[in-house]
Amino acid sequence: MFLFVFLDGIGIGPDSVENPFSVAELPAFERLCGGRLVTGAGLSAPNQLAKPIDASLGVQGLPQSATGQTALFTGVNGPQLEGMHISAFPTRALRETIAEHSILKQANEAGHRVTFANAFSQQYWDSAARRRNRHSATTWTNIAAELPFRDIDDLSQGKAVYWDITHEIARASYAPELPYVPASLAGERLAALALDYDLVLYETFLPDLAGHRRIDMSPVETLLRIDDMLAGVIEHLPPQATLLVTSDHGNLEDPTTKGHTYNPVPLLVWGAGAQRFADISDLTGITPTILAYLKEMRLQESLS
Secondary structure, eight states, rough: EEEEEEETTTOOOOOSTTHHHHHSHHHHHHHHTTTTTTTTTTEEEEEEEEEBBSTTOOOOOOOOHHHHHHHHHSSHHHHHHHHHHOOOOHHHHHHHHHHHHHHHHHHHTTTEEEEEBBBOHHHHHHHHHHSSSOOOOHHHHHHHHTTTBBBBHHHHSSOOOOTTSSSHHHHHHTTTOOOOOHHHHHHHHHHHHHHOSSSEEEOOOOHHHHHTOSSSSSHHHHHHHHHHHHHHHHHHHHHEEEEEEEEBBBBBTTTTTTSSSOEEEEEEETTTTTTGTOOOOBBGHHHHHHHHHHHHHHHHHOOO
């Protein structure tokens, strides 16, 4: 039982009045990292780990989404592969890397029960078919595994979580019939999925959109919503499960800029497998460590 929560665009910045992690009351984040998620924060305990990890990956320039997420979801150094950081959507080379090394594909082929918790609307797929939108690295990660995608019906039944967590954007755009979902309930639903699968992946790019000021949500409002979701996860996560929270690059922690940052990103792990991740130093360590942990858990189950 492993829940992988990907928060797009969250770094660890200095403790200052500009940093929303410094000024907002975020009990779930503080519980996960033993204090405020700012420079110098860290925690290592038997069932808990919090540390900064590198998102630059030895390549000059600001870390970006396409290459960073490729590294995160495959273990392959995306920026090094391209010779630079690539923003937004994966290039052909990055897509080919994801197609071969996707964490969901590798876990599925190893016999683990795997799912992508995000729901996608029919409008999304229609736009993609007309080439009006492109898939993110996370979406390609699930496509590579040839796993089904959850839809609006799954959302309405509480069997999926939308990227904005509460359904507000979906309700305003194309699914007014969807009920508003408190963020804590969305977290509870993610925890429930962990009961049925060996690996659950969930993505929200809400913080990156807020950091780029592409939505009308302040950094503090964004973090409060995510914190409520994480609180719901922690409260309802089975004791034998492990939660991992990380990001691809900094952004939201520095509202003085609309762009990304050079800050490290958090690696927050809660649960039985926390210490298995203590040696990770950058984004490329996430996928191989999760896969090794799942293999270890499978072996233990077979011996018990």
